[in-house]
Amino acid sequence: MVKNIHWLGHDTFKITGEKIIYTDPFKVKKADIADIILITHEHRDHCSPDDVKMIQGPNTVIVAPADCAAKLKGNIKIVKPGDKIDISGIKIEAVPSYNTNKQFHTKDRGWVGYLFTVSGERIYLAGDTDYIPEMKTFRADIALLPVSGTYVMTADEAVQAALEIKPKIAIPMHYGSIVGSADDAKKFAEKLKGRITVEILPEE
Numbered sequence: 354m355v356k357n358i359h360w361l362g363h364d365t366f367k368i369t370g371e372k373i374i375y376t377d378p379f380k381v382k383k384a385d386i387a388d389i390i391l392i393t394h395e396h397r398d399h400c401s402p403d404d405v406k407m408i409q410g411p412n413t414v415i416v417a418p419a420d421c422a423a424k425l426k427g428n429i430k431i432v433k434p435g436d437k438i439d440i441s442g443i444k445i446e447a448v449p450s451y452n453t454n455k456q457f458h459t460k461d462r463g464w465v466g467y468l469f470t471v472s473g474e475r476i477y478l479a480g481d482t483d484y485i486p487e488m489k490t491f492r493a494d495i496a497l498l499p500v501s502g503t504y505v506m507t508a509d510e511a512v513q514a515a516l517e518i519k520p521k522i523a524i525p526m527h528y529g530s531i532v533g534s535a536d537d538a539k540k541f542a543e544k545l546k547g548r549i550t551v552e553i554l555p556e557e
Contacts, residue, residue, distance in 0.1 A: 355522060360554035364526050370471035372443055376478050378404040386410040389440055392417035393450055393480030394464035400424060414440050418464055433463045445469040449487045450480035484510040488517045496520040499527030500537040508540040515549050522550050
């Protein structure tokens, strides 16, 4: 399944399967048509109207919290933590995503991560989050986890999150663009060696 997951930098992934899914499009390099766009929160590096337009077709469905929807046009499904929706057979669950020891992404804003299933694999997109208690209840085959600290989990905290969620594969994100570096991804991989498989994807 990892061959179907393409990291385009920061928290932007293109995931191909029954549908073409993009997550938090930011600094998209080439035009495309997404079937589904998942947006976690309204910060400009996650909810970028110009980037959304580059991959938005007439039938694209955007899933996003309410404050993101206000910036976008098209077929938008507004979600909050706990919501479950089905888009053309892709089951999507919005889950909490927030900071515990900083104020950039507070819980009261209702921002989200996503659990969704593509080609039989359950994927967790964490969004901009710290290691939070709710992760005890998340089950995923593949976990896309931020590792850069400052605004999100550090690599060490992301290791804790991965051990809690127990995916078959963990993929680090949220580094190399605004904060964090490849060293954060490497540290994350080293600390999980022998416990959880970590795939550090090349940026495409």
